[in-house]
Every structure is written in C-alpha cells, then in structure tokens.
Amino acid sequence: MFFAEVIVRKSAIASLVYFLAMVLPERKSDPPGVYEKPFKEMYDYIVVGAGSAGSVVATRLSEDYDTSVLLLEAGMSDLEPDDVTQIPSLWGSLIGSEKDWGYHSVQQKYSHFAYENERAYIAQGKVLGGSSSINAQNIVRGSRNNYDQWEHEGAVSWGYDDVLPFFRKLENATDTSYGDSILRGLHGPINIKETTGSILQSFHQTAAKEIGFSTVDCNSDDPIGFCKNQMNVKDGKRCSTSTCYIRPALERHNLQVSLRSRVTKVLIRSNKAVGVEFIKDGKRRRIFAKHEVILSAGFISSAQILMLSGIGPRKHLQQMKIPLKVDLPVGQNLYDHLLFAVQYNITAPLNINNKKASEPDRILEYIFNREGKNEVEGIILQNVNPLYTRGPQIELQITNKAYEEGLVLDPYLAFKKEIVKEHLKRVDQNSFIVKMFLLQPRSKGHLRLSSKSPFSSPFIDPRYLSHPEDIEDFVRGIRLMRSLEQTKAWKSIGATLVRQDVPGHCSEKKFDSDNYWRCIGRHFLTTATHFIGTCRMGSVNDPSVVVDSRLRVIGIKNLRVADASVMRYIPSCHTNAPVMMIGEKAAHMIRLDRTHRYNI
C-alpha cells in the first residue's frame, strides 16, 4: 500500500501516526532474501500457513537443530510494503487491504438484514503472522469449563489442566497486574500488556461495580467479572506470531520460510501424506516431507486444502468430481461468535475521537513513549447465563472510542449505505462504542467448495441465529448492557444509547421491547471473526470428527491440522490465544510422537 493510498484509506489520526512512524529511524524491515532461499527437495516437516498457529508450530519444531522445517505462507511479509501492522490501533485499516483475504459469507437467512447483500464480511490475515497480524490484539483465554467440555466429549488431554501449561508457555504477562498468578506465564514470546486506563475507563469500571461485578483476571480459569483489556502488545507495537515467534527464529539454518507460496493440495500416496503442491511466482512446485505435513492455513483454507486433496464428505467431493481418499465431515461444525457494536453519546469530552487523537501532543506521546491512545483501551465485562454454563456467555467490551467515519469498523460493519448515513447523524463527537460478543452460540454452519479450483473462495455459511436461543442470548446481553445506564457512574457522564433502528430496519417495533431487540439483533449483529470447527477434533468414534486428539487426520498417515479449525466448540473468548495454545500443544505432541515416547 503506498502512502497516498494510506492517507485516503485511513482517518486523519491514522495517517499522521502512520507518517510519523514511517520517518522514525527504528522502522524494521526483513534482511534481504530471507524468504527467497532455494528450496530443498525434502524437509522433515512442512507447515502450511504462517498464522497464529502455524508460526508457533514452525518456530517450536525448528528448536530441534537437526530437524528441517519448511513454512509456506500464501501472503506477504507483515513489514512490507509498510509496517502499519505494527501500530496497535491501526488494525482496522488492514481490513480490506492486500493483507486480508477478504472473504464473504453467503447471504444469511436469519441475520444480517442491515448489511449489504445480507452477508458477513469475513476478514482473514493473508500475511506473515496470519490473522494475528491484522487482528484487534485482545488476549482472552476462555474459562475452565470450555476446555473441560472438549475433553469430556472425547478430546483426550485437552481439558483445562492439560492446556494451561501451553497458555503459560506462550505468554509473558509481566506487563499486567497478574504476573504472580500461577495461571499466568512470564517467559513466553507473546508479551501481554494491560491497558493503562483513561478517565472514561474508570467510569466504566465504577459502573460495572455498581451492577455487582468484581474485578477479575479475564485470563483466569473463572473469568466472570470485569478487567482492563489485555493485549498482545510489546513496547507499544503489535506482538503477533510473526514479530514475536517467527522473526526471532528466522536466522535458524533449519527453518525456511517462503512467502507468496500458496499450497493447492497435499500429496497423498497409499493414504500417507508425502508432501505438498504449491504455487510460487506463478510456478507449480512439489516438495516432500520426510515426517509430516501440518495444515495451519486457518478455518477456511485448511478445510479447502483437505477437500481438494480428496479428504472430505463423500457426496460433496463426488459432486465436485474430486476422487475420494477418506470420507470425513470436513467443513462441518462451523461456529463463530456474534458481535454487536453500539454507540453511547456522553456529555463530557472524555473519549477519543479522530479530532482529539490528532492533537500533536497525543501523537508524540505514542511515537516516543509507545503509550497512550494508540493502544485500544477499555474494559471487558463477562457474564454468564445461569441456564447455560459452558462458560461466560456475554462479553461487553466497553471502549473509550467514538464511532466515526474512517474509524476501525469499516468495512467490517458494512451496513447498507443509507443506514450508515443515518447513524453518523446521531453520533456525537463525545461518545464511546460498546461491543457485545455472544460467546456461546448454538447456531452451527458449514463450509463447502464452490469449485475444484484452489483459487475459488469456498461457500461459507455460518447460519447465524439459526438456533432460536442465540437471539434470546442477545436480548439478555442487551438487558445487561442497559443496566449500566442506570448506574450513577454512567448517569454522571450522561451516557445515552444511540438507537440503530431506521425505517425498514426495526423502527416499526416498540422501542426497548424484547421484540424490538430481537429485530435489531437479526438486522445488526455480525461476525466477530472468531471462526472455528471445520476440521473438528475428538474421538475417532465420533462421526463429527476430522482429526483425533493428537490432531492427526483420520485415515491418513503423517498429516495433521493445527489451527482454529480443530476446536470442538468455540471457547468463551476471542480466539487468538486459544489458537496459539493449539500451536504450542501441537508442536509438543509432534516432537514427542517423533521420539516415540507416546504409543502411537
């Protein structure tokens, strides 16, 4: 992206911060040629996709100096042609950029009525670090029950006590108030920073206390309560799996990272994975794996690559005229969190908006101290529905930022144009966004190939709100959020909900009735881009499963999947930390299996 384009795409603040960041001497770039080493014919391991999980797997496997690892990534470096990925608050400007695959769901039947073409925009990182290089950097692990449920249903050794050591291994939580907790890690590559806290944030905290919530560590095993946002940020910059795992390992002689290398299928002989086929610089290549191929291409591509390789539902592959190798339910069990973003106007000028953030002292504060408004502040408040105890059910992320044109949520929240126009009229300069996440959706979707070509986007159908209980969760979430309006803290700043209904979109309903909110939910809820489940793990006797508990594809030797797609259910949290945990645990299992300490 060239500078002029950046100016057009981003808000005034973003452009200014970008410009100043670019002229600072400490700007990082990769050593020339580091991604262009000549290929060998064979490596011990080939990892497909350098995202949240794949970068972790490749980094850990290459810690064994006698093990050769090839990491193939379809996207570019996160530092090229600019390093906007490094500035935490500019994540929104990466959505829709060349570092985003930019998928869409199919038209939704039960939701998205306020969105263009009634479909969800699905951002996914196409860059070193994958979605960890473009995401919003919130770090939340989920609760004990989330993982205990995986184990209870047959995912052996994925209970909370089994996954905890890997959560601890990946993080360094010294920049938080919880460094002395036995649940937290202090020596891992991912630096976790607790946001510093603004005056507005302190009003949110007081309001949360008034409605009966206590401060907790949102990354503990029982995270009901509220906390300051924790983010994967180091020295004011994004700490992705690219910057904090792969880049420090790039000089290893036994690790080769190849960018712009798009894997099209796994090479399988006699039901054994022997290598991969991929396209780089317009040339089709084949490279072989002595031990294993590990697919970490994310919930869309890992499923797509498996199906293109003949591993998938029999009927679907027959329709696609792809010769079947193993009949497995690839692409099923797709789950995602739903997100509702709403605005509160306030009477006091306590929030950040574009104008305030453009003030020179604030920009210099970030440039020189790597602190301040360029980290996303806010608190996270998590609640549970007592009827349903898989884990926290509602998350309110209460920020200090106003929704304005050019702010982070476009095109993520691609409402129909007339709706955006109307909403912008209602929003004051002094305002803040609340994001509500529905953390335990029951609606289940699926993903299917649209053609035999590896370059065609699959059909992605999350079937949002197809389960009737999900919309009731939303109404419960609204009641929780609106109870904050009754607190002294929010009253003292005049927090007033900005209504979203417009003619044709719920304005005919009686305001604040349950039916009004059900309507608003079906029109305005959208993806939180926390997709999981298309290559589900579990017991080999479970017909919904694609990989076993050691992440091995059932019926094919030497092939594993390690990324968001293997999760059984979606945990009650943002998914980046759980995916990195999966990367850590996968690498651990692969290394152990190789030394035959397990009976496999």
Ligand SMILES: Cc1cc2nc3c(=O)[nH]c(=O)nc-3n(C[C@H](O)[C@H](O)[C@H](O)COP(=O)(O)OP(=O)(O)OC[C@H]3O[C@@H](n4cnc5c(N)ncnc54)[C@H](O)[C@@H]3O)c2cc1C
């Ligand atoms: C916009 C956005 C905001 C988010 N915000 C947060 C947040 O604040 N906190 C949080 O916890 N989670 C967040 N998430 C979710 C989280 O980032 C993801 O769940 C997680 O990164 C998924 O990891 P993964 O390894 O499964 O896939 P990815 O990280 O997406 O990695 C897949 C990699 O494979 C590559 N690839 C794909 N196909 C091929 C191919 N054919 N050949 C070679 N390479 C290929 C991709 O380019 C990519 O680099 C967000 C996600 C998005 C998109």
